Amino acid sequence: THIIEHGGRLLALCEANLPFELTPELETVGAYDFGGKLRSAMTAHPKEDPVTGELHFFSSSPFPPYLIHHVASADGQVLDSQEVPGATAALKHDFALTEHHVVFLEGSVTFDPSEHSGIPYGWSDAQPSRIGVLPRGAGGARRVRWFEIGQGFAMHLANAYEDARGRIVIEGPSVGRDGWRRSWNWWVGAPDRGAEPASGSRGRRWTVDPASGRTTEEESDDLTVEFPTINDAFTGREHRYQYALAFPDDRGIGRHTLVKYDRATGARLLRPFGAGQLPSEAVFVPAAGATEEDAGYLLTVVGDLNADASRLLVLDAGDPALAPVATVHLPRRVPAMIHGSWIPDAALTGPVQRAGR
Numbered sequence: 001t002h003i004i005e006h007g008g009r010l011l012a013l014c015e016a017n018l019p020f021e022l023t024p025e026l027e028t029v030g031a032y033d034f035g036g037k038l039r040s041a042m043t044a045h046p047k048e049d050p051v052t053g054e055l056h057f058f059s060s061s062p063f064p065p066y067l068i069h070h071v072a073s074a075d076g077q078v079l080d081s082q083e084v085p086g087a088t089a090a091l092k093h094d095f096a097l098t099e100h101h102v103v104f105l106e107g108s109v110t111f112d113p114s115e116h117s118g119i120p121y122g123w124s125d126a127q128p129s130r131i132g133v134l135p136r137g138a139g140g141a142r143r144v145r146w147f148e149i150g151q152g153f154a155m156h157l158a159n160a161y162e163d164a165r166g167r168i169v170i171e172g173p174s175v176g177r178d179g180w181r182r183s184w185n186w187w188v189g190a191p192d193r194g195a196e197p198a199s200g201s202r203g204r205r206w207t208v209d210p211a212s213g214r215t216t217e218e219e220s221d222d223l224t225v226e227f228p229t230i231n232d233a234f235t236g237r238e239h240r241y242q243y244a245l246a247f248p249d250d251r252g253i254g255r256h257t258l259v260k261y262d263r264a265t266g267a268r269l270l271r272p273f274g275a276g277q278l279p280s281e282a283v284f285v286p287a288a289g290a291t292e293e294d295a296g297y298l299l300t301v302v303g304d305l306n307a308d309a310s311r312l313l314v315l316d317a318g319d320p321a322l323a324p325v326a327t328v329h330l331p332r333r334v335p336a337m338i339h340g341s342w343i344p345d346a347a348l349t350g351p352v353q354r355a356g357r
Contacts, residue, residue, distance in 0.1 A: 001044035002339040005347045006055045007076025013044040015060065015093065024348045037078035040068060044339070045156070047097040050233045054079075056102060056136075060092040062111035062120065067092065069102060069134070069141055082141035084134065091121045091153070096160035096170055097236045102140070103160050103170055104132040105206075107153030109180060117188040123180050125151070131208055131215065133168060147208050147215045153180055154204065158228035161238040167209045173225050173244070174204040201226050203244070203261075221268070224248075225259060227281040227339075231293050231317075240264050241294045241317075243282045258282055258300065258320050271321045276305040284317060285342040294318050297325060299342060301334050310334040 002013045003022070011019040011032060019042050021029040033039070038059075046057035053074025060067055067087035071080045090106035097103070107129050112122035129151050134144040157172035175183060179200025184190075203221035208214075225244040246257040256279055258271040273279055279300045286296040298315040312328040 002341070004046060004048075004341050005343045006046075006048060006072065007074065008348060009076060010343070010348070013042060013046070015041055015044045017041050024345075034072065034076065034078045037081070038070065042070075043093075043095070045094040047095070047235055048232070049097060050235055050237075051099075056095075056097050058092070058095060058104075062089045067104065071136075080138060082139075084132065084141045084144055086144060086146055087132065088127070090127055094154070094156045094172070096157045098160050098162050098168060099236050100136055100162060101160075101168060102134050102136055103168060104134075105154050105157070105170070106130050106132065106146075107174075108151045108177070109153045117184075117190070119188070122184075123153075123177050125177075129153075131170070131206060133208060133210065145210065147213070149206060149215055149217055152176055152204070156226065156228055158242050158244075159230050159235060159239055161236060163207075163238070165209075166211065167207050169238075170206045170208070171220065171242070172204065172228055173201045175200045175202075200224070201247075203228075221261070223259060223268075229282055229284060231284045231286065231296065233286065234293065239293065243284065243298060243317075243320075245279060245281065246270070258298070258315075260294075260317075260320055269319065269321060271315070273302060278303040278305065279313075281339050282315075282320075283340050283342050292318075299340070301330070301340075303333055303335065308333050 004011055010022040012022055013019050018031040018033055021032040040059035043058050046055050048055050055072040057070050065083045066089055067084040069082050069084055072078050089111035091109045092104060095104045108123055108127050109121050110124050110127040112120055115122045129149050131147045131149055132144050134140045152174040154172045154174040160170040163169055201224050202219050203225055205220045206217045223246045225246050228244045230239045230242055240263050242261040244259045246259050248254055255272045258279055260269040279302045282298040282300045284296055290296055294317045296317045298317045298320055301310055301312050303310045310330045310333045313324045314326040315324055316322050
């Protein structure tokens with residue numbers, strides 16, 4: 001599902017299993033369990049704090065313990081593992097990190113043993129939707145607080161941060177019941193996919209006020225979007241720019257489109273792709289010596305269904321609508337719309353590279 005670098009190791013991730021370590025040449029080393037300290041599956045969406053270098057991740061299961069939060073040091077040593085009280089069998093694919101908190105969303109999608117598509121989860125009106133907030137640090141899980149929100153499900157989150165009033169703001173696309181059904185049918189190849197595969201996946205903003213216990217939520221955009229990304233240097237802190245993929249829908253978007261949002265001005269910039277062109281998640285790469293948040297590049301692998309080919313586009317993150325900075329033609333078609341990371345060679349100085357494997 002995803003691949004990251006942490007502590008000099010390349011880790012390929014799938015939330016149903018342990019991470020698999022790779023060499024810099026992408027050869028398989030094997031399952032990696034953090035020196036025996038990870039005894040369960042690991043999320044595909046860990047979060048690295050850009051200030052402390054800590055890696056936060058979780059293990060989620062449809063059976064108890066439903067949720068375990070883990071923290072690893074900057075050099076890859078597991079520092080803490082805590083079961084999160086009050087968690088349920090609700091599907092948790094992603095989570096968020098702020099400067100002082102870890103944030104989990106439990107939506108209206110939960111374990112369903114009658115679902116035989118291969119992924120045993122389904123929509124449930126009886127499953128409460130809520131946000132779990134736990135303080136970072138030793139024993140934080142024991143102080144988790146759960147805040148109820150409206151029905152929905154968020155597969156991926158863009159970011160979270162604490163505002164000047166101490167409130168926790170979380171952003172990411174969310175679907176309702178119909179959007180979940182259409183998206184699920186599209187993923188598993190079932191009929192009744194509808195006109196728009198990600199129907200109802202709209203940008204959303206949740207605000208949690210720990211002092212009053214109140215939560216608010218609002219739709220932040222009316223496009224059908226998924227795969228939100230930011231400049232990772234702003235993980236857990238307020239960001240200005242956000243990127244996402246927009247899907248063809250009935251609101252004026254006729255083709256797959258890369259979207260750049262300016263949260264300060266409310267503006268959005270669209271870069272549509274041609275017919276049969278399927279872009280992947282846009283990965284931000286900072287420019288050398290950059291001082292502005294959007295000074296850098298966006299990487300996206302675009303699958304060309306007309307030519308059975310793929311290319312890697314390097315776009316100017318300041319204005320992705322400009323002509324590509326560079327185009328890399330790949331030797332074979334690569335399926336689009338999945339996750340990736342930019343990993344500089346300088347980051348691969350850990351034990352795998354030193355061993356020369």
